[in-house]
Amino acid sequence: MSIRLENVSYRYLEDTPMETTALAEVNLEIGEGEFVGIIGPTGSGKSTLIQHFNGLLLPTSGKVWVDGVDLTHKDTQLRIIRQKVGMVFQYPEHQLFGETVLEDVGFGPQNGGLPAEEVEQRVRRALAYVGLDFEELKDQSPFELSGGQKRRVAIAGVLAMEPSVLILDEPTAGLDPKGREEILDEICALHKERGITVILVSHSMEDVARLVDRLIVMDKGRVVLDGTPVEVFREADTLRELGLGLPQVTELMHELKAKGLAVNTDILTVEAAEEEIARVMGGQR
Amino acid sequence: MKKQPLVRFADVSFAYAKSQTREGWQALREVNLEVFEHEFVAVLGRNGSGKSTLAKHVNALLTPTSGQVLVEGLDTGVPENVWEIRQKVGMVFQNPDNQLVATTVEEDVAFGPENLGIPPAEIQRRVTEALEAVDMLPYRLHPPHRLSGGQKQRVAIAGIVSMRPKCIVLDEPTAMLDPAGRSEVMRTIHRLNKEEGITVLHITHHMDEVIGADRVVVMDQGRIVLEGTPREVFSQVDLLRELHLDVPQVTDLAQRLSGRGLSLPLDILTVKEMVMQLCPSD
Amino acid sequence: MRFRNLTIGQHIPGDSPIHRLDPRTKILGTALLIVLLFSVDGFIGYALVALAVAAVIHLSELPWRFVIRGLRPLMVILLLTVGLNVFLTEGEVLFRLWFLTVTREGLVRGLMMGTRLILLILGTSLLTLTTSPIQLTDGIETLLNPFRRIGVPAHELAMMMTIALRFIPTLLEETEKIMKAQMARGADFQSGGLMQRAKSLIPLLVPLFVSAFRRADELAIAMEARGYRGGQGRTKFRELRFGRIDAVAMVLSVAFTVLVGVLF
Numbered sequence: 122m123s124i125r126l127e128n129v130s131y132r133y134l135e136d137t138p139m140e141t142t143a144l145a146e147v148n149l150e151i152g153e154g155e156f157v158g159i160i161g162p163t164g165s166g167k168s169t170l171i172q173h174f175n176g177l178l179l180p181t182s183g184k185v186w187v188d189g190v191d192l193t194h195k196d197t198q199l200r201i202i203r204q205k206v207g208m209v210f211q212y213p214e215h216q217l218f219g220e221t222v223l224e225d226v227g228f229g230p231q232n233g234g235l236p237a238e239e240v241e242q243r244v245r246r247a248l249a250y251v252g253l254d255f256e257e258l259k260d261q262s263p264f265e266l267s268g269g270q271k272r273r274v275a276i277a278g279v280l281a282m283e284p285s286v287l288i289l290d291e292p293t294a295g296l297d298p299k300g301r302e303e304i305l306d307e308i309c310a311l312h313k314e315r316g317i318t319v320i321l322v323s324h325s326m327e328d329v330a331r332l333v334d335r336l337i338v339m340d341k342g343r344v345v346l347d348g349t350p351v352e353v354f355r356e357a358d359t360l361r362e363l364g365l366g367l368p369q370v371t372e373l374m375h376e377l378k379a380k381g382l383a384v385n386t387d388i389l390t391v392e393a394a395e396e397e398i399a400r401v402m403g404g405q406r
Numbered sequence: 407m408k409k410q411p412l413v414r415f416a417d418v419s420f421a422y423a424k425s426q427t428r429e430g431w432q433a434l435r436e437v438n439l440e441v442f443e444h445e446f447v448a449v450l451g452r453n454g455s456g457k458s459t460l461a462k463h464v465n466a467l468l469t470p471t472s473g474q475v476l477v478e479g480l481d482t483g484v485p486e487n488v489w490e491i492r493q494k495v496g497m498v499f500q501n502p503d504n505q506l507v508a509t510t511v512e513e514d515v516a517f518g519p520e521n522l523g524i525p526p527a528e529i530q531r532r533v534t535e536a537l538e539a540v541d542m543l544p545y546r547l548h549p550p551h552r553l554s555g556g557q558k559q560r561v562a563i564a565g566i567v568s569m570r571p572k573c574i575v576l577d578e579p580t581a582m583l584d585p586a587g588r589s590e591v592m593r594t595i596h597r598l599n600k601e602e603g604i605t606v607l608h609i610t611h612h613m614d615e616v617i618g619a620d621r622v623v624v625m626d627q628g629r630i631v632l633e634g635t636p637r638e639v640f641s642q643v644d645l646l647r648e649l650h651l652d653v654p655q656v657t658d659l660a661q662r663l664s665g666r667g668l669s670l671p672l673d674i675l676t677v678k679e680m681v682m683q684l685c686p687s688d
Numbered sequence: 689m690r691f692r693n694l695t696i697g698q699h700i701p702g703d704s705p706i707h708r709l710d711p712r713t714k715i716l717g718t719a720l721l722i723v724l725l726f727s728v729d730g731f732i733g734y735a736l737v738a739l740a741v742a743a744v745i746h747l748s749e750l751p752w753r754f755v756i757r758g759l760r761p762l763m764v765i766l767l768l769t770v771g772l773n774v775f776l777t778e779g780e781v782l783f784r785l786w787f788l789t790v791t792r793e794g795l796v797r798g799l800m801m802g803t804r805l806i807l808l809i810l811g812t813s814l815l816t817l818t819t820s821p822i823q824l825t826d827g828i829e830t831l832l833n834p835f836r837r838i839g840v841p842a843h844e845l846a847m848m849m850t851i852a853l854r855f856i857p858t859l860l861e862e863t864e865k866i867m868k869a870q871m872a873r874g875a876d877f878q879s880g881g882l883m884q885r886a887k888s889l890i891p892l893l894v895p896l897f898v899s900a901f902r903r904a905d906e907l908a909i910a911m912e913a914r915g916y917r918g919g920q921g922r923t924k925f926r927e928l929r930f931g932r933i934d935a936v937a938m939v940l941s942v943a944f945t946v947l948v949g950v951l952f
Contacts, residue, residue, distance in 0.1 A: 465913055467909060467912070467913060489915060489917070492912075492913060492914070492915050493915060496913070496914070497910075497913045499906065499909075499910055499913075501906055503858055503903070504902075504903045504906035504907050504910065505906070505907070505910040506854065507850070507851060507854060507907060507910070507911060508822075508850060508854060509821055509822050509850060509853050509854045510822065512925070513822060513925060513926075516925035517911075517914055517916075518914040518915060519923075519925075520922050520923050520924060520925055521914060521915035521916050521917070521922060522915055523921045523922065523923050524923060525923060526923055526924060526925060526926070526927055529923065529925050530925070533925070549854075549857070550854060550858070551857040551858050551861065562910075565914065566914070569914065569915070
């Protein structure tokens with residue numbers, strides 16, 4: 122199931138002195154099963170962009186197709202699209218409302234018109250995916266859970282719709298290192314095991330370097346770079362100009378090379394850096 | 407004569423009472439800590455380690471179930487001392503929005519001095535000074551909702567600075583900010599510490615924010631498990647990992663390369679240091 | 689997105705004589721206007737008041753279209769009031785329209801009621817257009833202060849107003865975020881009958897309330913940490929001060945009110 126944007130622009134407060142262009146002529150296609158990272162300085166249009174993927178925003182000009190369906194067409198049922206393209210916002214625990222975990226997590230599939238038994242099955246699976254026990258939590262109030270559990274329940278609420286595309290806007294915001302690692306591992310697992318297309322908006326260069334197959338860099342409403350993490354992080358100067366950094370190890374490799382060490386700078390992870398430096402320094406004590 | 411600490415925790419234990427939503431639990435266990443004037447102390451720990459609870463004891467938002475917290479000799483457990491303590495120790499919280507109480511920046515920065523009964527002319531002076539100290543003077547008439555997260559936090563800091571405290575406690579002030587906001591806030595508090603001599607107690611779980619501190623205190627399960635300079639603490643990579651804390655990538659790398667036979671110190675904290683170690687020529 | 693353009697109180701900054709008046713003067717002036725509008729009778733009376741209001745609008749240096757805009761939300765009530773008076777008053781019949789009767793008395797009545805309403809709206813609009821929310825809050829607090837001894841919580845009221853004003857834009861933004869998050873899970877706030885739409889608001893209102901309570905809690909703690917302990921012993925950053933311009937305005941307003949109110 123693919124998402125395609127054709128010359129999409131989004132402007133608000135049009136025809137007023139405060140007209141703002143949030144997206145400018147974006148052309149993009151995300152194919153099935155991809156794991157895409159979206160990075161960019163604050164205000165670059167990342168949020169606006171992802172809201173076009175599930176029709177929360179419709180372009181001021183240009184077209185959006187999801188699974189071959191034109192979102193701008195007046196007969197398009199956006200509710201159906203939103204079952205297929207799930208979105209987890211920042212601090213998703215702030216949207217919890219159900220009297221029970223079952224009710225809250227089941228909200229999505231229920232809106233999709235599924236019968237109660239099917240909803241319950243999906244809730245069960247979704248909770249399992251985020252490491253929570255259905256039987257233990259189903260009748261509990263989501264407001265009585267710990268912070269970490271609340272976030273997982275909120276994410277489960279989106280997973281319960283069993284979407285083919287999962288969009289996550291900084292899912293690790295506000296979490297401590299352990300929490301971050303757990304959530305990212307679960308997302309990775311979802312991608313590997315279920316082949317779900319994952320779109321991850323993040324501020325962490327280290328996280329995207331490690332996880333994604335494809336990296337899109339945005340600035341001022343435009344796509345500035347689009348390629349594999351290795352390709353993107355080669356453009357160190359462009360990234361620095363945008364106020365974005367490089368993963369620390371990549372930065373290190375660039376500095377070492379500048380000092381004359383013959384290292385490969387296409388390094389994105391600590392493990393790769395370890396191998397490369399050991400190789401080059403091999404024999405030196 | 408030994409210098410007196412600004413803040414002293416003496417065998418402090420604290421247990422949260424059972425409430426409607428959760429069981430009671432022991433958040434601090436016999437904590438002993440001293441913070442001296444002009445220090446920049448970072449408190450590191452994962453969620454549930456007790457670091458936030460510790461922070462709230464410094465300005466008497468919480469008082470110990472056993473033990474004592476003394477601020478310049480004043481016992482936080484004595485209600486009559488609380489007001490004076492809160493002028494000496496200011497606190498900045500995690501959520502930038504939920505600290506700003508007024509409709510414009512300058513009104514908010516004036517809130518603290520107003521509470522202290524400072525005369526209006528003096529308040530005006532302090533507001534301007536405080537806004538300059540955090541580099542937000544051009545925004546004095548802005549309403550809070552038109553500020554970025556980093557800007558809001560700097561205004562919150564200014565709101566404390568205007569009270570002329572001796573110490574500022576910051577409870578995970580960057581947790582909800584983007585990288586730009588984080589560096590704005592870190593730069594601001596380091597500058598306040600170095601240029602104005604304000605003692606800083608910075609609570610965080612981000613390793614990179616701890617590098618510039620004078621002293622690092624690591625907490626786990628309500629106890630202080632590690633204390634020392636950033637280098638001393640960071641070189642304990644395995645222990646930090648066990649405590650589910652991150653280390654900077656270069657520190658991790660240094661440890662791994664050491665294991666591979668390269669002679670590298672374990673307390674490498676920045677890219678520059680690593681480069682110098684690997685390419686010592688120039 | 690549609691929430692972003694809402695300006696609470698519709699305050700337009702400026703430097704006109706009216707802008708520079710102490711908020712207390714303006715509040716009292718508005719109060720006098722209301723009193724006047726309900727004691728005046730007859731064309732000349734209304735005409736004089738209208739002239740006075742027009743003069744103040746002119747002095748405020750505000751573009752007329754902004755001022756007139758204040759009438760828009762109340763158009764329905766205005767037309768209803770005028771209509772009811774025109775068509776339902778007994779008296780000398782002038783002509784018939786379909787099944788409705790228009791009398792001379794009705795026309796007069798309708799015109800006067802309409803004028804009264806318009807002047808009322810314009811007058812209060814002027815207050816909010818030329819006075820910032822902080823000034824208004826300060827003005828109300830200072831006016832109510834003397835009544836503290838009889839139990840009026842002036843400071844607390846002002847604090848509540850300030851905090852409410854401060855958080856309205858923030859809560860509006862949050863409402864938008866929550867709406868989008870729930871829509872992303874298939875929530876539909878648009879369709880269905882009254883009952884269904886009311887029910888569909890639960891996923892919006894519950895999180896909003898929970899969040900508002902959490903904010904209030906955190907804010908209270910932050911305020912305490914900054915030494916807040918109620919109004920006792922507090923000083924004010926900005927002190928309201930009466931100037932010569934206020935004395936002139938007050939004298940003129942009172943004189944005008946008494947004269948016109950009594951004579952007309």
